[in-house]
Amino acid sequence: MASKYLDKLRGKSIVVVGGTSGVRFATAEASLELGANVVVVSRTQDSVTKAVRRLQTSHPAAAASIRGHVCDISSEQAEADMAKVFDLVTGNGANPVDHVVSTAGSFPNPxxxxxxxPGDLVAASSHLFIGDLMLAKVAVRYLRPAYTSSVTLTGGAGTYKPPPGWPLWAGIGGAKDSLTRSLALELKPVRVNLVSLGAIRTELFDRAAAAHGHHDAAFVEAAENSSALGRIGDPGDVAETYLALMKNHFVTGTVNVVEGGAFLI
Incomplete structure (x- = not known):
């Protein structure tokens, strides 16, 4: 017997952009576990190959439901490259995509x-804002035009509680919030939402520790102390939020902050 709730993503086509590690990989893996057909997209062939291999190794029965393509959504030719990827994924539009999740980006340095x-602003905007805007522009042509479809973007909780050295990133984060609400109207009935992340233990988190000049243990302790839960998040915690936004057909234009109660401290 079909499960009313667990099967909501079964057979759906989900494209995870940046889906090769950390939160990105966990979201792709969780979608696969719920029976979806998953496509991971990243900037390099090596990262795509490794992600596909990991998914196929951990879920051999679903190997045929996993594909990967290369595309850098922050490049100048991103729009044309994304169109090529979606043409491949959908058979030139014959088989629409149901959900697009963008987790592209990196942990910004102070x-x-x-x-x-001005060059810093242009580079950061291309990587963290313009890429998502172009992705939405292209993706809507290939998404099933229904409220059951969605685009989910990713931001950072530092937008709302910025640390020192954060004006550029907080400004871009605020722009992405506004972009989400505007796209929810522009792309309707396709739903558009944003997941804003706090401290999550990923490869990016580890690189951020080094970039900030901290030892790993000290960086982790500081992040744990800033959480009301006394811990930092796991990629699997965050993946649940992306799944919920794909499965809930009555949510759009929202910002979903996943930060372990850091705003309460």
């Missing part, structure tokens, strides 16, 4: 206002 340049 950038003091005094040292910021």
């Amino acid at each position: 950038l003091a206002l005094a040292g910021a340049t």
